[in-house]
Amino acid sequence: MTETPGTPADGALGAALGAAPGAAPGAAPRAAGVVADEVPHDEVVADTPRWSERDREREAQLLELIASLPTDDPRRVAARDELVTMHLPLAAFLARRFRDRGESLDDLTQVATVGLIKAVDRFEPDRGVQFSTFATPTMVGEIKRHFRDKGWAIRVPRRLQELRLAITRATAELSQATGRSPTVAELAAHLGVSEEDVLEGMESAQAYATLSLDASSTDGTEEGGTLADTLGDHDHRLAMVEARQTLNPLLAGLAPRERAIIHMRFFENMTQSQIAEQVGVSQMHVSRLLAKSLAQMRTELVDAHQDA
Amino acid sequence: MEIDPAVTLRVPAESAYVALIRAAVSAMCARLDFTIERLEDVKLAVAESAALLLSDAPDGASLDVRFTPDAPQGLRVEMTCPTMHGRSLPRDSFTWTVLTALVDEVVATVSPDRNLTISLVAHRAEAVRP
Numbered sequence: 371m372t373e374t375p376g377t378p379a380d381g382a383l384g385a386a387l388g389a390a391p392g393a394a395p396g397a398a399p400r401a402a403g404v405v406a407d408e409v410p411h412d413e414v415v416a417d418t419p420r421w422s423e424r425d426r427e428r429e430a431q432l433l434e435l436i437a438s439l440p441t442d443d444p445r446r447v448a449a450r451d452e453l454v455t456m457h458l459p460l461a462a463f464l465a466r467r468f469r470d471r472g473e474s475l476d477d478l479t480q481v482a483t484v485g486l487i488k489a490v491d492r493f494e495p496d497r498g499v500q501f502s503t504f505a506t507p508t509m510v511g512e513i514k515r516h517f518r519d520k521g522w523a524i525r526v527p528r529r530l531q532e533l534r535l536a537i538t539r540a541t542a543e544l545s546q547a548t549g550r551s552p553t554v555a556e557l558a559a560h561l562g563v564s565e566e567d568v569l570e571g572m573e574s575a576q577a578y579a580t581l582s583l584d585a586s587s588t589d590g591t592e593e594g595g596t597l598a599d600t601l602g603d604h605d606h607r608l609a610m611v612e613a614r615q616t617l618n619p620l621l622a623g624l625a626p627r628e629r630a631i632i633h634m635r636f637f638e639n640m641t642q643s644q645i646a647e648q649v650g651v652s653q654m655h656v657s658r659l660l661a662k663s664l665a666q667m668r669t670e671l672v673d674a675h676q677d678a
Numbered sequence: 679m680e681i682d683p684a685v686t687l688r689v690p691a692e693s694a695y696v697a698l699i700r701a702a703v704s705a706m707c708a709r710l711d712f713t714i715e716r717l718e719d720v721k722l723a724v725a726e727s728a729a730l731l732l733s734d735a736p737d738g739a740s741l742d743v744r745f746t747p748d749a750p751q752g753l754r755v756e757m758t759c760p761t762m763h764g765r766s767l768p769r770d771s772f773t774w775t776v777l778t779a780l781v782d783e784v785v786a787t788v789s790p791d792r793n794l795t796i797s798l799v800a801h802r803a804e805a806v807r808p
Contacts, residue, residue, distance in 0.1 A: 541714065551715035554708035569704050572714065617772050636779045642715050657718040664722065664776065668729055 429456060433495045453490055453501075454483070460502060461486045464509050468517070478513060485512030533571035536561055538652050551643055551653065572654070620667040628663045635660055684746040691735035691759050696728045699743055703755065706745050710753055712802055720800045723780040724755055727796040730773050731759040734794070751802040752782070756795055764792035 432453045439446035465478035489505035497504075540560050544552035558565045621629050631649065634640040635656075642660070646653040687702055689695035703724050707717040724743075731741060741759045748754040767774055767786035777784045783799035 551713035553711045553713050554704075554717070555711060557714065565708055569701075569708060573701065573704065620772075636776050639779055642718060653715055654718075657715075657722070661722055661725065664726060667772075 425456070429453065429501060432456075433493065433501060436490065436493075437495050450490055454486055457486055457502070457505060458483065460505065461509055464506065464513065468513050473517065478516070481513050481516040482509045485509035488512065530571060530574040533561075533563070533567060534574050537568060537571045538654050541653060545643065545653070620670055623670055624663055624666065628659055631656060631659050632663050632667075684744055686745075687743045688740050689743070691732055691739040691741045693729070693732055695741070696725055696732075699728055699741075700725060702743065702745070706753055706755075707800075710747070710751065710802060712753070712800070716800065716802065719780045720753065720755070720798070723777050723798050723800075724757070726773060726776050726780075727757050727798065730767065731757055731761075731794060731796065734761040734763055734765065735759050736762050748799050748801075752799055754797065754799045756797045758793055758795040761788070761792050761794045764788050764794075766794065767796065 432449045435449040436446055436453065439449075461482035462479050465475060465482040468478055469475045485508045486505055489501075489508040492508070493501055493504055537557060540557055541552055544556060544560060552560070554565050554568050557568045561568070621632065624632065627649065631645055634645045634648070635642070640648075642653045642656045646656045649656070651659075685702075685706070687699065689698055700721050703721050704717060707720055712720070728741065735741070739760045741757060744754075744756040744758075746754045746756075766788045774784065777796075777798065781798045781800040783797075785795075785797040787795050787797075789795070
Protein backbone atom coordinates (compact mmCIF):
# COMPACT_ATOMS: atom_id res chain seq x y z
CA MET A 371 0.00 0.00 0.00
CA THR A 372 1.37 3.40 -0.90
CA GLU A 373 1.22 6.08 1.73
CA THR A 374 2.60 9.03 -0.20
CA PRO A 375 1.53 10.34 -3.57
CA GLY A 376 3.32 8.44 -6.35
CA THR A 377 6.03 10.52 -7.96
CA PRO A 378 4.90 10.19 -11.58
CA ALA A 379 1.62 11.83 -10.61
CA ASP A 380 3.13 14.83 -8.87
CA GLY A 381 3.21 17.09 -11.89
CA ALA A 382 -0.41 16.59 -12.76
CA LEU A 383 -1.48 16.78 -9.14
CA GLY A 384 0.49 19.94 -8.59
CA ALA A 385 -1.32 21.57 -11.47
CA ALA A 386 -4.62 20.33 -10.14
CA LEU A 387 -3.84 21.67 -6.67
CA GLY A 388 -3.31 25.12 -8.05
CA ALA A 389 -6.72 24.99 -9.63
CA ALA A 390 -8.49 23.65 -6.57
CA PRO A 391 -9.65 26.77 -4.70
CA GLY A 392 -12.92 28.00 -6.08
CA ALA A 393 -13.42 24.86 -8.09
CA ALA A 394 -16.83 24.34 -6.54
CA PRO A 395 -18.64 27.68 -6.78
CA GLY A 396 -21.95 26.10 -5.85
CA ALA A 397 -20.70 25.22 -2.38
CA ALA A 398 -19.52 28.64 -1.32
CA PRO A 399 -22.66 30.29 0.09
CA ARG A 400 -23.51 27.57 2.56
CA ALA A 401 -19.95 26.96 3.61
CA ALA A 402 -19.14 30.57 4.39
CA GLY A 403 -18.58 31.21 8.07
CA VAL A 404 -19.61 27.71 9.10
CA VAL A 405 -17.11 26.14 11.46
CA ALA A 406 -18.64 22.75 12.10
CA ASP A 407 -16.11 20.15 13.14
CA GLU A 408 -18.11 17.26 11.85
CA VAL A 409 -19.52 17.53 8.39
CA PRO A 410 -22.50 15.24 7.80
CA HIS A 411 -22.04 13.35 4.61
CA ASP A 412 -25.51 14.22 3.29
CA GLU A 413 -24.75 17.88 3.59
CA VAL A 414 -21.52 17.47 1.68
CA VAL A 415 -23.23 15.66 -1.13
CA ALA A 416 -25.95 18.28 -1.23
CA ASP A 417 -23.39 21.05 -1.35
CA THR A 418 -21.01 19.72 -3.93
CA PRO A 419 -21.89 20.26 -7.57
CA ARG A 420 -24.33 17.72 -8.95
CA TRP A 421 -22.73 14.67 -10.43
CA SER A 422 -24.05 13.28 -13.63
CA GLU A 423 -24.63 9.59 -14.10
CA ARG A 424 -21.56 9.62 -16.36
CA ASP A 425 -19.43 10.97 -13.54
CA ARG A 426 -20.58 8.16 -11.26
CA GLU A 427 -19.83 5.56 -13.86
CA ARG A 428 -16.43 7.03 -14.52
CA GLU A 429 -15.68 7.03 -10.78
CA ALA A 430 -16.59 3.35 -10.56
CA GLN A 431 -14.35 2.57 -13.54
CA LEU A 432 -11.43 4.43 -12.05
CA LEU A 433 -11.82 2.75 -8.66
CA GLU A 434 -11.85 -0.62 -10.34
CA LEU A 435 -8.74 0.22 -12.36
CA ILE A 436 -6.92 1.40 -9.26
CA ALA A 437 -7.89 -1.72 -7.35
CA SER A 438 -6.89 -4.11 -10.11
CA LEU A 439 -3.64 -2.67 -11.47
CA PRO A 440 -0.20 -2.84 -9.80
CA THR A 441 1.00 0.32 -8.07
CA ASP A 442 3.55 1.29 -10.70
CA ASP A 443 1.32 0.75 -13.72
CA PRO A 444 1.06 4.03 -15.68
CA ARG A 445 -2.65 3.42 -16.27
CA ARG A 446 -3.20 3.12 -12.54
CA VAL A 447 -1.25 6.31 -11.93
CA ALA A 448 -3.38 8.13 -14.52
CA ALA A 449 -6.60 6.73 -13.02
CA ARG A 450 -5.51 7.78 -9.55
CA ASP A 451 -4.79 11.28 -10.83
CA GLU A 452 -8.13 11.55 -12.51
CA LEU A 453 -9.99 10.32 -9.45
CA VAL A 454 -8.22 12.85 -7.26
CA THR A 455 -8.97 15.65 -9.73
CA MET A 456 -12.65 14.63 -9.83
CA HIS A 457 -12.91 15.08 -6.07
CA LEU A 458 -10.94 18.27 -5.71
CA PRO A 459 -14.16 20.30 -5.37
CA LEU A 460 -15.03 18.18 -2.32
CA ALA A 461 -11.58 18.87 -0.83
CA ALA A 462 -12.00 22.58 -1.51
CA PHE A 463 -15.43 22.51 0.08
CA LEU A 464 -14.21 20.81 3.23
CA ALA A 465 -11.28 23.20 3.45
CA ARG A 466 -13.65 26.18 3.37
CA ARG A 467 -15.46 24.74 6.36
CA PHE A 468 -12.35 25.35 8.43
CA ARG A 469 -11.36 28.77 7.20
CA ASP A 470 -11.36 31.84 9.45
CA ARG A 471 -9.42 29.86 11.99
CA GLY A 472 -6.07 31.41 11.27
CA GLU A 473 -4.86 29.16 8.48
CA SER A 474 -4.96 30.23 4.85
CA LEU A 475 -7.60 28.64 2.64
CA ASP A 476 -4.90 27.62 0.16
CA ASP A 477 -3.04 25.71 2.86
CA LEU A 478 -6.22 24.04 4.07
CA THR A 479 -7.17 23.04 0.54
CA GLN A 480 -3.73 21.50 0.08
CA VAL A 481 -4.08 19.62 3.36
CA ALA A 482 -7.55 18.36 2.40
CA THR A 483 -6.11 17.22 -0.94
CA VAL A 484 -3.41 15.25 0.85
CA GLY A 485 -6.25 13.58 2.76
CA LEU A 486 -8.01 12.93 -0.52
CA ILE A 487 -4.92 11.23 -1.97
CA LYS A 488 -4.64 9.08 1.13
CA ALA A 489 -8.29 8.17 0.80
CA VAL A 490 -7.78 7.14 -2.83
CA ASP A 491 -4.90 4.90 -1.81
CA ARG A 492 -6.72 3.34 1.11
CA PHE A 493 -10.13 2.88 -0.42
CA GLU A 494 -11.39 -0.68 -0.77
CA PRO A 495 -14.23 -0.94 -3.29
CA ASP A 496 -15.30 -4.32 -1.87
CA ARG A 497 -16.47 -2.67 1.32
CA GLY A 498 -19.54 -1.38 -0.49
CA VAL A 499 -19.36 2.24 0.65
CA GLN A 500 -19.29 5.20 -1.70
CA PHE A 501 -15.89 6.72 -2.24
CA SER A 502 -16.99 10.19 -1.06
CA THR A 503 -18.42 8.66 2.13
CA PHE A 504 -15.06 7.11 2.80
CA ALA A 505 -12.97 10.11 1.71
CA THR A 506 -14.77 12.81 3.69
CA PRO A 507 -13.70 11.72 7.19
CA THR A 508 -10.18 11.09 5.90
CA MET A 509 -9.93 14.65 4.59
CA VAL A 510 -11.53 16.18 7.69
CA GLY A 511 -9.11 14.15 9.79
CA GLU A 512 -6.20 15.49 7.80
CA ILE A 513 -7.39 19.07 8.28
CA LYS A 514 -7.87 18.55 12.01
CA ARG A 515 -4.41 17.05 12.30
CA HIS A 516 -3.07 20.09 10.48
CA PHE A 517 -4.70 22.37 13.05
CA ARG A 518 -3.40 20.23 15.85
CA ASP A 519 0.14 20.38 14.49
CA LYS A 520 0.16 23.94 13.22
CA GLY A 521 -2.54 25.61 15.28
CA TRP A 522 -1.99 28.52 17.59
CA ALA A 523 -3.50 28.60 21.07
CA ILE A 524 -3.73 32.35 21.16
CA ARG A 525 -4.04 34.71 18.27
CA VAL A 526 -0.55 35.55 17.09
CA PRO A 527 -0.22 38.23 14.42
CA ARG A 528 -0.11 36.71 10.97
CA ARG A 529 3.27 38.30 10.33
CA LEU A 530 4.78 36.51 13.32
CA GLN A 531 3.21 33.19 12.40
CA GLU A 532 4.69 33.41 8.94
CA LEU A 533 8.00 34.56 10.30
CA ARG A 534 8.11 31.65 12.70
CA LEU A 535 7.33 29.16 9.97
CA ALA A 536 9.97 30.78 7.76
CA ILE A 537 12.50 30.48 10.60
CA THR A 538 11.68 26.81 11.08
CA ARG A 539 12.13 26.16 7.37
CA ALA A 540 15.32 28.21 7.15
CA THR A 541 16.73 26.44 10.22
CA ALA A 542 16.23 23.09 8.53
CA GLU A 543 17.77 24.31 5.26
CA LEU A 544 20.79 25.92 6.86
CA SER A 545 21.35 22.96 9.19
CA GLN A 546 21.30 20.70 6.17
CA ALA A 547 23.81 22.88 4.35
CA THR A 548 26.28 23.41 7.19
CA GLY A 549 25.76 20.37 9.38
CA ARG A 550 25.04 22.48 12.44
CA SER A 551 22.29 24.66 13.81
CA PRO A 552 22.40 28.22 12.36
CA THR A 553 23.04 31.41 14.31
CA VAL A 554 20.54 34.24 14.61
CA ALA A 555 22.70 36.36 12.28
CA GLU A 556 22.74 33.62 9.65
CA LEU A 557 18.98 33.21 9.84
CA ALA A 558 18.48 36.96 9.54
CA ALA A 559 20.73 37.14 6.48
CA HIS A 560 19.08 34.10 4.90
CA LEU A 561 15.57 35.47 5.41
CA GLY A 562 16.41 39.09 4.68
CA VAL A 563 15.05 40.31 8.03
CA SER A 564 16.68 41.90 11.08
CA GLU A 565 18.17 39.86 13.91
CA GLU A 566 15.52 41.33 16.20
CA ASP A 567 12.82 39.97 13.92
CA VAL A 568 14.36 36.53 14.15
CA LEU A 569 14.45 36.70 17.96
CA GLU A 570 10.86 37.92 18.03
CA GLY A 571 9.77 35.14 15.71
CA MET A 572 11.51 32.55 17.88
CA GLU A 573 9.89 33.93 21.01
CA SER A 574 6.45 33.87 19.42
CA ALA A 575 6.81 30.10 19.34
CA GLN A 576 5.97 30.20 23.04
CA ALA A 577 2.43 31.11 22.05
CA TYR A 578 2.13 27.96 19.99
CA ALA A 579 -0.93 25.88 20.61
CA THR A 580 -0.83 23.75 23.72
CA LEU A 581 -2.81 21.31 21.64
CA SER A 582 0.03 20.80 19.23
CA LEU A 583 2.36 20.18 22.13
CA ASP A 584 0.06 17.68 23.78
CA ALA A 585 -0.51 15.75 20.63
CA SER A 586 1.71 12.74 20.59
CA SER A 587 3.13 11.19 17.46
CA THR A 588 1.61 12.43 14.24
CA ASP A 589 0.27 9.09 13.20
CA GLY A 590 0.16 7.46 16.59
CA THR A 591 1.19 4.08 15.28
CA GLU A 592 4.77 3.11 14.71
CA GLU A 593 6.52 5.54 17.02
CA GLY A 594 5.41 3.98 20.29
CA GLY A 595 7.80 1.08 20.02
CA THR A 596 10.96 3.08 19.39
CA LEU A 597 10.15 5.60 22.10
CA ALA A 598 9.48 2.89 24.64
CA ASP A 599 12.76 1.27 23.64
CA THR A 600 14.55 4.54 24.17
CA LEU A 601 13.09 4.85 27.63
CA GLY A 602 14.39 1.48 28.63
CA ASP A 603 18.00 2.29 27.76
CA HIS A 604 20.79 4.24 29.35
CA ASP A 605 19.38 4.95 32.76
CA HIS A 606 22.75 5.76 34.29
CA ARG A 607 22.20 9.48 34.53
CA LEU A 608 18.75 8.89 35.95
CA ALA A 609 20.26 6.53 38.49
CA MET A 610 22.52 9.33 39.68
CA VAL A 611 19.57 11.47 40.57
CA GLU A 612 18.68 10.64 44.12
CA ALA A 613 15.32 12.29 43.89
CA ARG A 614 14.26 9.41 41.70
CA GLN A 615 11.16 8.71 43.71
CA THR A 616 10.08 12.29 43.18
CA LEU A 617 11.14 12.35 39.58
CA ASN A 618 9.53 9.18 38.32
CA PRO A 619 5.94 10.22 39.03
CA LEU A 620 6.70 13.56 37.39
CA LEU A 621 8.06 11.85 34.32
CA ALA A 622 5.10 9.50 34.34
CA GLY A 623 2.79 12.52 34.18
CA LEU A 624 4.19 13.49 30.81
CA ALA A 625 2.93 12.25 27.47
CA PRO A 626 5.09 9.38 26.14
CA ARG A 627 6.77 11.50 23.48
CA GLU A 628 7.55 14.33 25.93
CA ARG A 629 8.91 11.82 28.42
CA ALA A 630 11.14 10.31 25.78
CA ILE A 631 12.42 13.74 24.75
CA ILE A 632 13.21 14.71 28.35
CA HIS A 633 14.99 11.42 28.71
CA MET A 634 17.03 11.78 25.55
CA ARG A 635 18.04 15.36 26.31
CA PHE A 636 18.86 15.10 30.00
CA PHE A 637 19.75 11.50 30.60
CA GLU A 638 21.31 10.56 27.30
CA ASN A 639 22.78 13.97 26.53
CA MET A 640 21.47 13.99 23.00
CA THR A 641 21.33 17.42 21.35
CA GLN A 642 18.02 18.99 20.35
CA SER A 643 18.87 18.35 16.70
CA GLN A 644 19.60 14.69 17.32
CA ILE A 645 16.32 14.33 19.19
CA ALA A 646 14.49 16.19 16.43
CA GLU A 647 15.84 13.74 13.89
CA GLN A 648 14.90 10.72 15.97
CA VAL A 649 11.40 11.89 16.86
CA GLY A 650 10.66 13.41 13.46
CA VAL A 651 9.84 16.98 14.46
CA SER A 652 11.79 20.24 14.04
CA GLN A 653 14.52 21.25 16.45
CA MET A 654 12.45 24.32 17.39
CA HIS A 655 9.60 22.00 18.29
CA VAL A 656 11.90 19.91 20.49
CA SER A 657 12.94 23.11 22.24
CA ARG A 658 9.31 24.03 22.91
CA LEU A 659 8.47 20.54 24.13
CA LEU A 660 11.42 20.60 26.54
CA ALA A 661 10.43 24.00 27.94
CA LYS A 662 6.82 22.93 28.32
CA SER A 663 7.65 19.58 29.94
CA LEU A 664 10.05 21.15 32.45
CA ALA A 665 7.41 23.75 33.34
CA GLN A 666 4.78 21.05 33.77
CA MET A 667 7.07 18.95 35.98
CA ARG A 668 7.87 22.01 38.07
CA THR A 669 4.19 22.77 38.60
CA GLU A 670 3.45 19.21 39.62
CA LEU A 671 6.38 19.20 41.99
CA VAL A 672 5.04 22.31 43.73
CA ASP A 673 1.58 20.75 43.93
CA ALA A 674 3.05 17.57 45.40
CA HIS A 675 4.85 19.56 48.08
CA GLN A 676 1.70 21.42 48.97
CA ASP A 677 -0.27 18.20 49.21
CA ALA A 678 2.34 16.60 51.47
CA MET B 679 30.40 41.22 19.06
CA GLU B 680 31.80 41.75 22.54
CA ILE B 681 29.71 42.31 25.62
CA ASP B 682 32.24 44.03 27.76
CA PRO B 683 31.84 45.24 30.44
CA ALA B 684 29.18 43.09 32.02
CA VAL B 685 25.46 43.69 31.59
CA THR B 686 23.30 43.49 34.67
CA LEU B 687 19.55 43.11 34.86
CA ARG B 688 17.60 43.46 38.09
CA VAL B 689 13.99 42.33 38.17
CA PRO B 690 11.45 41.64 40.91
CA ALA B 691 11.72 38.01 42.05
CA GLU B 692 8.43 37.05 40.42
CA SER B 693 7.78 34.52 37.68
CA ALA B 694 6.20 37.17 35.45
CA TYR B 695 9.68 38.59 34.88
CA VAL B 696 11.27 35.36 33.70
CA ALA B 697 10.15 36.17 30.15
CA LEU B 698 12.15 39.39 30.34
CA ILE B 699 15.24 37.49 31.44
CA ARG B 700 14.72 34.98 28.64
CA ALA B 701 14.56 37.79 26.11
CA ALA B 702 17.79 39.25 27.44
CA VAL B 703 19.48 35.84 27.26
CA SER B 704 18.37 35.46 23.64
CA ALA B 705 19.75 38.84 22.70
CA MET B 706 23.07 38.16 24.45
CA CYS B 707 23.49 34.77 22.80
CA ALA B 708 22.63 36.27 19.42
CA ARG B 709 25.29 38.95 19.88
CA LEU B 710 27.82 36.26 20.66
CA ASP B 711 26.80 34.34 17.53
CA PHE B 712 25.58 31.26 19.35
CA THR B 713 23.68 28.79 17.19
CA ILE B 714 19.98 28.89 17.90
CA GLU B 715 20.12 25.38 19.31
CA ARG B 716 22.72 26.54 21.82
CA LEU B 717 20.68 29.65 22.47
CA GLU B 718 17.58 27.59 23.26
CA ASP B 719 19.59 25.43 25.63
CA VAL B 720 20.90 28.46 27.50
CA LYS B 721 17.40 29.92 27.68
CA LEU B 722 16.06 26.67 29.13
CA ALA B 723 18.88 26.57 31.68
CA VAL B 724 18.29 30.16 32.73
CA ALA B 725 14.54 29.61 33.04
CA GLU B 726 15.14 26.49 35.11
CA SER B 727 17.59 28.32 37.38
CA ALA B 728 15.24 31.26 37.75
CA ALA B 729 12.39 28.93 38.70
CA LEU B 730 14.56 27.38 41.39
CA LEU B 731 15.66 30.77 42.76
CA LEU B 732 12.12 32.16 42.78
CA SER B 733 10.76 29.12 44.61
CA ASP B 734 12.58 30.13 47.79
CA ALA B 735 12.69 33.92 47.41
CA PRO B 736 11.14 36.05 50.16
CA ASP B 737 8.42 38.55 49.24
CA GLY B 738 9.69 41.74 47.71
CA ALA B 739 13.08 40.29 46.78
CA SER B 740 14.95 41.10 43.58
CA LEU B 741 16.64 38.73 41.19
CA ASP B 742 19.91 39.93 39.72
CA VAL B 743 21.09 38.54 36.43
CA ARG B 744 24.60 39.34 35.34
CA PHE B 745 25.96 38.57 31.89
CA THR B 746 29.71 38.52 31.31
CA PRO B 747 31.78 37.27 28.41
CA ASP B 748 33.67 34.11 29.25
CA ALA B 749 36.66 33.29 27.10
CA PRO B 750 36.79 31.69 24.64
CA GLN B 751 33.58 32.83 23.00
CA GLY B 752 31.40 31.93 25.90
CA LEU B 753 28.74 33.56 28.01
CA ARG B 754 28.54 33.52 31.78
CA VAL B 755 25.14 34.11 33.35
CA GLU B 756 25.09 34.64 37.12
CA MET B 757 21.75 34.76 38.84
CA THR B 758 21.58 35.85 42.45
CA CYS B 759 18.56 35.99 44.68
CA PRO B 760 17.96 36.09 48.45
CA THR B 761 16.53 32.85 49.82
CA MET B 762 14.41 32.12 52.88
CA HIS B 763 16.14 28.87 53.79
CA GLY B 764 19.69 29.35 52.51
CA ARG B 765 19.67 26.01 50.68
CA SER B 766 22.03 25.41 47.82
CA LEU B 767 21.41 23.33 44.74
CA PRO B 768 22.12 19.65 45.48
CA ARG B 769 24.13 17.81 42.87
CA ASP B 770 21.78 14.87 42.97
CA SER B 771 18.72 16.96 42.13
CA PHE B 772 16.92 16.82 38.82
CA THR B 773 17.51 20.55 38.34
CA TRP B 774 21.25 19.95 38.56
CA THR B 775 20.98 17.16 36.00
CA VAL B 776 19.01 19.44 33.68
CA LEU B 777 21.42 22.35 34.05
CA THR B 778 24.57 20.31 33.50
CA ALA B 779 23.05 18.78 30.37
CA LEU B 780 22.21 22.20 28.97
CA VAL B 781 25.34 24.27 29.67
CA ASP B 782 29.06 23.63 30.05
CA GLU B 783 29.54 24.72 33.62
CA VAL B 784 27.23 25.04 36.62
CA VAL B 785 28.21 26.42 40.01
CA ALA B 786 25.83 27.10 42.90
CA THR B 787 26.95 28.99 45.98
CA VAL B 788 25.19 30.29 49.07
CA SER B 789 26.57 33.41 50.74
CA PRO B 790 26.56 33.82 54.55
CA ASP B 791 23.59 36.17 54.21
CA ARG B 792 21.64 33.44 52.38
CA ASN B 793 21.92 34.76 48.85
CA LEU B 794 21.93 31.91 46.40
CA THR B 795 23.93 32.39 43.22
CA ILE B 796 23.65 30.05 40.26
CA SER B 797 26.38 30.61 37.73
CA LEU B 798 26.13 29.10 34.26
CA VAL B 799 28.74 29.13 31.53
CA ALA B 800 27.93 28.24 27.96
CA HIS B 801 30.50 28.14 25.19
CA ARG B 802 29.67 28.99 21.65
CA ALA B 803 30.75 25.66 20.26
CA GLU B 804 28.08 23.09 19.65
CA ALA B 805 27.62 20.51 22.34
CA VAL B 806 28.81 17.24 20.91
CA ARG B 807 27.38 13.96 22.01
CA PRO B 808 30.05 11.94 23.80
